[in-house]
Amino acid sequence: MDVPYSGDSHKPFGGKTVLLGGDFRQILPVVPNGGREETLSASIVRSPLWSHCNLLCLHQNMRINQDAVNETAIFSEMTFPQWVLAVGNGVAPTVSLDESPERTWMKIPQCLLLPQEGESIEPVVNFVFHGLLEAYRSVSFLKSRAIVTPTNETVSAINASILSCIPEETKNYYSTDSLCAESTDNSDLDTLYPIEFLNSLSFNGMPEHELTLKLYAPIMLLRNIDPLAGMCNGTRLMVTHLGENVIKGIILTGTYEGTVVAIPRIALNFSDHKWPFTMKRRQFPVRLCYAMTINKSQGQTLEKAGVFLPKPVFSHGQLYVAISRVRSAAGLRFLIHNDGSLPHDCTKNIVYTELYSELSYPGNFAFCLTL
């Protein structure tokens, strides 16, 4: 579009109309180590492009089962779809539980709660994966369910626990880790950070050093490997072959559902402000996904979702994303393990409502950049 004197070259996107889509109730762009202000500043609402946008509001929730719209109220006179929206808009009734002036705690409807059994994760595993031992090889069983939880640490523990119940042979894949040549001007780094130390590191979005898999386990891709073949970051597959140099899996959802694809080991670079180096890890870019983080569940549609909250959510939109993965209240249950004397039917809902005050409508949009 950069044609001199066309009159449009100075405009954003060269004057082309661009259609974008999003939902401000969901998780905002993740700013590493960023607080509320930094996260809000990274939103498109604060971009200079925003003043060029025309908003086209989307009003109908297509995921929700239309029967659920007419179901009886589950809580405070609200039906399930109304409650999901109230949580997303930050207007669901709150309760005061701690010293904080912000009223972020809310009660979860009784009918969505699983009974708490000490520190055990069994109630949520039994709800989501009921009948696992008979159905663990079934694509339709695996594609329609998952446990969602705020942190990667909890995800790993749940995945390891469920995998240990699967009656198939275990296969371990170990990554090859090294320091990137460009980041090792200082020759002491090799001595300071030996391979064993690199092996122990885990960064967001990085496959684990020790990847333990079994046949028929559900896995999620952590990188865009071949988007044209449906192999994108977040694609879920069921393992069908565990070779020495290649893993094969059948794609569980989307346009390429049912296609068998091969996943190679790839070298990925990682850096963090905590460490004075960039690290290279060669590993299969996958992780188990019986459980996934709430952030990773964004975009997934599930028939059954178990929301496990050993600690409350910590960022805008996480609770809304967790509860809006399902088609009806029957597919959603919570297991809450709060600290100390806090009740197990309450959790935090974090919504940066100031973002909504910059919009005329808080919900789903298509942003039409008309110039």
Ligand SMILES: Nc1ncnc2c1ncn2[C@@H]1O[C@H](COP(=O)(O)OP(=O)(O)OP(=O)(O)O)[C@@H](O)[C@H]1O
């Ligand atoms: N036009 C449609 N007709 C019928 N069902 C639809 C339609 N569009 C979407 N759906 C249903 O809604 C589900 C969610 O759709 P989709 O994943 O495209 O939404 P989304 O906006 O990306 O959701 P989210 O951002 O919450 O993940 C789909 O799995 C599908 O079942």
